[in-house]
Amino acid sequence: MNSQNNKFKKSLKEESLSQKKEFIEFYDTINKIYSNYKYNIGFKIPKKWSVDKGFGEHTILRTYDADSSNSFTINVIETKYDVEKDFWKTYDKNKDEFENKYLKILESQLNTKIKNYSVEKSFIKNFHSLKRKFEFTRKEQDFEYEIVIVIQQVVKNHLTYTFSLSIPKMFYDSNPNHYEKIFYNLHFLIDKKKLDSLIKPK
Numbered sequence: 001m002n003s004q005n006n007k008f009k010k011s012l013k014e015e016s017l018s019q020k021k022e023f024i025e026f027y028d029t030i031n032k033i034y035s036n037y038k039y040n041i042g043f044k045i046p047k048k049w050s051v052d053k054g055f056g057e058h059t060i061l062r063t064y065d066a067d068s069s070n071s072f073t074i075n076v077i078e079t080k081y082d083v084e085k086d087f088w089k090t091y092d093k094n095k096d097e098f099e100n101k102y103l104k105i106l107e108s109q110l111n112t113k114i115k116n117y118s119v120e121k122s123f124i125k126n127f128h129s130l131k132r133k134f135e136f137t138r139k140e141q142d143f144e145y146e147i148v149i150v151i152q153q154v155v156k157n158h159l160t161y162t163f164s165l166s167i168p169k170m171f172y173d174s175n176p177n178h179y180e181k182i183f184y185n186l187h188f189l190i191d192k193k194k195l196d197s198l199i200k201p202k
Contacts, residue, residue, distance in 0.1 A: 008077060008078060008079060008080070009078045009079070009080055011057050011058045011077075012024070012025075012036075012038060012039070012058075023037065024036065024038040025038065027051065031044075032044065032045035032046075032047070032049075032051075033045070034051070034061050034063075035189065036060055036061075036076075036189075037189065039060065039076045039078075039159060039161070040188055040190065040191050041060075041074060041076070041161065041186070041188060042186070042187040043063070043072075043074060043185055043187070044187075045185075046065070046072075046182060046185070048065065049063045049064055049065050049070075049072075050063065050064055050065075051063050054073050056073070056075055058076055058077050059073055059075050060074050060075070060076055061073065061074040062074075068167075068168065068171060069147075069167075069168055070165075070166065070167045070168075070179075071165075071167075072163070072164065072165050072166075072182055073163070073164045073166075074161070074162075074163055075161070075162040075163075075164070076159055076160070076161055076162075077159070077162075078158055078159055078160075079159075079160070080158070082157050082158050086128075087154070087155045088121055088128050090155075091130060103117060106134070110136055112136050112137055112138075113137075114134045114135070114136055115134065115135045115136060116133070116135045117132070117133075117134040118133050118134070119131065122152060124152055124154050124161075124163070124183065124186055124188075125186065125188050127154045127156060127188065128154070128155075129152045129153055129154045130152070130153045131151070131152050132149075132150070132153070133148070133149070133150050134148075134149055135147065135148050135149070145168055145169070145170070146168065146170070147166060147169060148166075148167050148168075148169050148172040148173075149164065149165070149166050150179075150180060150183075151164045151165075152183055156188075163183060163186060165179065165182055165183070167179055
């Protein structure tokens with residue numbers, strides 16, 4: 001993936017280092033709603049969860065419950081070209097190769113073996129998505145426990161959105177539907193440029 005970095009535009013964090021003062025995101029601390037107007041994505045933060053920018057270069061939001069180790073992140077990668085519109089069709093053409101590489105990247109990043117890995121076609125607010133679910137063992141000092149990861153990935157034009165939910169398995173297994181409903185808190189915002197092009201007289 002690093003070899004492809006030259007095809008990506010600057011991340012939001014890179015742009016934030018410049019002197020541009022463009023209004024691109026907002027966090028409503030009272031209602032706990034995050035809105036990003038560069039990538040047209042919004043998210044309703046779960047009650048009592050904290051918010052920060054996360055650790056990844058392309059992470060625009062991380063929200064988490066420190067007491068339970070639950071977390072949810074939004075990553076956005078912007079390419080310099082539009083991805084084929086039919087996301088599922090593109091995926092089906094290269095499914096085996098893509099998943100093998102994806103699994104290797106995950107195991108390398110987490111430094112452990114992935115268990116119970118699955119992938120299925122899904123939707124996020126009417127947009128095609130790929131839903132991946134897997135488990136792995138996390139070891140911290142003298143502690144060891146199982147983690148469940150649920151990832152939903154959506155491609156819209158030149159943007160790839162990756163939404164990741166991480167929860168200790170003992171919590172997830174107690175009520176999986178409750179935790180997966182966190183994805184319902186996502187909202188795609190109006191693309192102003194696209195809207196202007198639709199209403200602008202020809």
